[in-house]
Amino acid sequence: MTEREILERLARSHEIAPDYYDIWGHRHEVPDASLRALLAALGVHAATPQEAEDSIRAIESERWRAVIAPAVVMRDDAAPWSLRLNLAAADADFPLAWRLTQEDGKGHEGVIDPASLTVAESADLDGERFTAREFALPVTAPCGYHRLAILRDGAMIGETALIVVPALCFRPLAVQNDGRVWGAAAQLYAVRSERNWGIGDFTDLAALLAQWGARGAGVVGVNPLHALFPHNPEHASPYSPSSRCFVNVLYLDVEAIADFAECDEALAQARSPEFQSRLKALRDADLVDYTGVAQVKLPMLERCFAHFRGRHLAAGTPRAQAFRAWQAAHAPALRQHALFEALQEHFHREDPQVCGWPAWPEAYRDPAAPEVAHFAESNAERVEFYEYLQWQAELQLEAIGRRSMELGLGVGLYQDLAVSVDRGGAEAWANQDLYAIAASVGAPPDAFNMRGQDWGLPPLAPERLRAAAYAPFIDTLRANMRHAGALRIDHVMALARLYWVPQGSEPRDGAYVSYPFEDLVGIVALESHRNRCMVIGEDLGTVPDEVRATLTRVGILSYRVLFFERQGSGDFKPPAEYPAEALVTAATHDLPTLAGYWAGRDLALRQELGLFPAEEAHQAQVLARAQDRARLLLALERAGLLPEGATVD
Incomplete structure (x- = not known):
C-alpha cells in the first residue's frame, strides 16, 4: 500500500472519512496533515507510515480480542437479538455460558456451544x-x-451493556393522529419583565407558559439553559456551555428561593433604594448587562446559602435533608461540576487571564489529582455553594415542568440541547478522556458560510463514547429532558457524523467522523419515553438522505425553516408541501430574524466580517435577497395570508 492508502485505512478504522462531498457535489480529499492531526486528537500515532501500520495492528487486535462490544443496542421489536462474539479459534470447542441481568434485577442464564x-x-x-x-x-x-x-468455566470473559430501545420516540397526545400545536420561542436571557433582575429568569419562563397558553399555544421554546461560567458572565453563548448536564444559575429567580424569604439581611438589602435603583438600571438597559446581573445576583445567592447553612444544614431540617438527598442522587457529577466552578473562580481571582482548566496549574488539570482532592477538602463550603445553586435551579425548573402540566399545554416547555461544550469548561474537564480536545466541531464551506465553520467546541470521540456504554450521552439527555415536554437536538446530524476541524487548521481542511447512529437514535427514543419528552432534530445544512429517513423512522421530528423551504423554481413552498413530521419556524438562533432578513442586515454583517470570499458573491446574495422578498410576498398572497394593506407590487 502507498503511504496515503495506509493513512486512509487507519483513518477509516477510527471512523474518519478521508474525503467528503460539499453541497455543490464537489469531492474534497482530506489533507494528510489533517488526517494525522485528527488521529492524534484521538490518541492514535500516525506521524510516519510505520507508526500508522503499528496503529492499524493495535486497533485490529484490540477489537478482535474483545469477546463482546462494550455496549449493544437492540430494538425491542427486532428479537431474537443477534450478538457478535469474538473468539480465538482454539477456544471454539469449549462451552460458554451467558448471564443476563435486567435493570430490575431479574436474571436469565444459559449455555453457548461456540461450534454451533x-x-x-x-x-x-x-x-x-x-x-x-x-x-x-x-x-x-x-x-x-x-x-x-x-x-x-464460571469466569467472566466479556460483558456488555445490553440496551433495549423502542422503535419510536414518545409523542404527546396533542400531536398524535395528525394533531398540531403552535407556540412561541424566546431567548430567555432577553425576556423583559417588571420584576426580574436584568435578565429573564425561571419565573419569567413560567409567566411565558401561562401567557401563551392562555392564547391557545401548546408549546413554549427556549434557548439552551446549560451551565455557563459564573466567573465570566460575558461568556454568554448558550451554545458554548461549560456543561450540558447542569443549568445556568443566572436564570435563578433569587426572590423565589425559600432562603431569600427567610433571610432578613437579604430582604433588607433587596428592598433598599440603592439596590432597587441598580435593578431598575439593569432592567432598562438596551442589552443584557451580564456582568451587572452577576454582580447583583451572585452576592445575594451567597447570602441565601449562608442562611441555609446556618438555619438548615446545621440543624438537619427537612430542607437540609432534601438537599443532602439531592446531592447524593446526583453524585459524583454534581460534585465535579461544583468543584470545577470553585477551582475556576479561585484561579481566575489570582489571574484574570485564566479561563478554563487548560490554563490552570498542571497539577489541577486532572480531576483525580491529589491536589484537586485537597482543594475540595479545604474549600468544601465554596464547593457546596455551587451545588446549592444547582439544587435551586433544579427546584425552579421542576416547578416550571409542573406548571406546564397544570396549564394543560399540549407539549409544554421545549428545551434546546447544544451540540457540544466549551473545551475549557466543567464537562470537558471531568470527561477529558471522552472528548477529542485537540479538534473542533464545525462545518465545511457552504452557501451560508463559504469559508466553512469552526465552532470551537470539542467533539466526543465515538469509540470512547461506546466504551463508556454511552453513559455520558444518556446523562445529557436525561438532564435536558426531565422537565421538558420537547427537546430540540441542535445539529442532530451529530448522531450520525460530525465535521471535525483540527486545531489551527482552516475549516475547509476538516473531515467527517462517523458515530454509531442507530445506537444513539435508539437511546434517544428510550430516554424520550422515560421522560415523556418528544424530540425534534435540527437537520439543516448538509444532511444525507439516509439520516433524515432514519430520523423519520424513529419519530424524531424534522426542523424546517421558512427561509430554506423552496420549490425547484426557488419559490417558497406552500404550507401543504411541508412534511407533516416537522416543527416549522421562521428563523433560528443563528439566522436573522424575519425583520432582519427582510432588511438584509445579515448580509451587511457578513460583508463587514469578511465572510464573502469575493465581492461578486456578496452582490449575488444581495440580488437574490431582493428576489426572495418578492417571492415571499407572492407565497403569502397565494396562501391568502398577505397582511391587510400589503401588496405584492
Whole structure:
C-alpha cells in the first residue's frame, strides 16, 4: 500500500472519512496533515507510515480480542437479538455460558456451544486465528439498560451493556393522529419583565407558559439553559456551555428561593433604594448587562446559602435533608461540576487571564489529582455553594415542568440541547478522556458560510463514547429532558457524523467522523419515553438522505425553516408541501430574524466580517435577497395570508 492508502485505512478504522462531498457535489480529499492531526486528537500515532501500520495492528487486535462490544443496542421489536462474539479459534470447542441481568434485577442464564454458531468473519493476529460468531440470545428483555456477561468455566470473559430501545420516540397526545400545536420561542436571557433582575429568569419562563397558553399555544421554546461560567458572565453563548448536564444559575429567580424569604439581611438589602435603583438600571438597559446581573445576583445567592447553612444544614431540617438527598442522587457529577466552578473562580481571582482548566496549574488539570482532592477538602463550603445553586435551579425548573402540566399545554416547555461544550469548561474537564480536545466541531464551506465553520467546541470521540456504554450521552439527555415536554437536538446530524476541524487548521481542511447512529437514535427514543419528552432534530445544512429517513423512522421530528423551504423554481413552498413530521419556524438562533432578513442586515454583517470570499458573491446574495422578498410576498398572497394593506407590487 502507498503511504496515503495506509493513512486512509487507519483513518477509516477510527471512523474518519478521508474525503467528503460539499453541497455543490464537489469531492474534497482530506489533507494528510489533517488526517494525522485528527488521529492524534484521538490518541492514535500516525506521524510516519510505520507508526500508522503499528496503529492499524493495535486497533485490529484490540477489537478482535474483545469477546463482546462494550455496549449493544437492540430494538425491542427486532428479537431474537443477534450478538457478535469474538473468539480465538482454539477456544471454539469449549462451552460458554451467558448471564443476563435486567435493570430490575431479574436474571436469565444459559449455555453457548461456540461450534454451533455461524462464523461471520475471521482474522489472523500474530499467528493466532480469531472468528466472529453470531449468537442469538434466546430470551428477550424489556426496554431499558441491562448487563449481559459471557463466561467460561464460571469466569467472566466479556460483558456488555445490553440496551433495549423502542422503535419510536414518545409523542404527546396533542400531536398524535395528525394533531398540531403552535407556540412561541424566546431567548430567555432577553425576556423583559417588571420584576426580574436584568435578565429573564425561571419565573419569567413560567409567566411565558401561562401567557401563551392562555392564547391557545401548546408549546413554549427556549434557548439552551446549560451551565455557563459564573466567573465570566460575558461568556454568554448558550451554545458554548461549560456543561450540558447542569443549568445556568443566572436564570435563578433569587426572590423565589425559600432562603431569600427567610433571610432578613437579604430582604433588607433587596428592598433598599440603592439596590432597587441598580435593578431598575439593569432592567432598562438596551442589552443584557451580564456582568451587572452577576454582580447583583451572585452576592445575594451567597447570602441565601449562608442562611441555609446556618438555619438548615446545621440543624438537619427537612430542607437540609432534601438537599443532602439531592446531592447524593446526583453524585459524583454534581460534585465535579461544583468543584470545577470553585477551582475556576479561585484561579481566575489570582489571574484574570485564566479561563478554563487548560490554563490552570498542571497539577489541577486532572480531576483525580491529589491536589484537586485537597482543594475540595479545604474549600468544601465554596464547593457546596455551587451545588446549592444547582439544587435551586433544579427546584425552579421542576416547578416550571409542573406548571406546564397544570396549564394543560399540549407539549409544554421545549428545551434546546447544544451540540457540544466549551473545551475549557466543567464537562470537558471531568470527561477529558471522552472528548477529542485537540479538534473542533464545525462545518465545511457552504452557501451560508463559504469559508466553512469552526465552532470551537470539542467533539466526543465515538469509540470512547461506546466504551463508556454511552453513559455520558444518556446523562445529557436525561438532564435536558426531565422537565421538558420537547427537546430540540441542535445539529442532530451529530448522531450520525460530525465535521471535525483540527486545531489551527482552516475549516475547509476538516473531515467527517462517523458515530454509531442507530445506537444513539435508539437511546434517544428510550430516554424520550422515560421522560415523556418528544424530540425534534435540527437537520439543516448538509444532511444525507439516509439520516433524515432514519430520523423519520424513529419519530424524531424534522426542523424546517421558512427561509430554506423552496420549490425547484426557488419559490417558497406552500404550507401543504411541508412534511407533516416537522416543527416549522421562521428563523433560528443563528439566522436573522424575519425583520432582519427582510432588511438584509445579515448580509451587511457578513460583508463587514469578511465572510464573502469575493465581492461578486456578496452582490449575488444581495440580488437574490431582493428576489426572495418578492417571492415571499407572492407565497403569502397565494396562501391568502398577505397582511391587510400589503401588496405584492
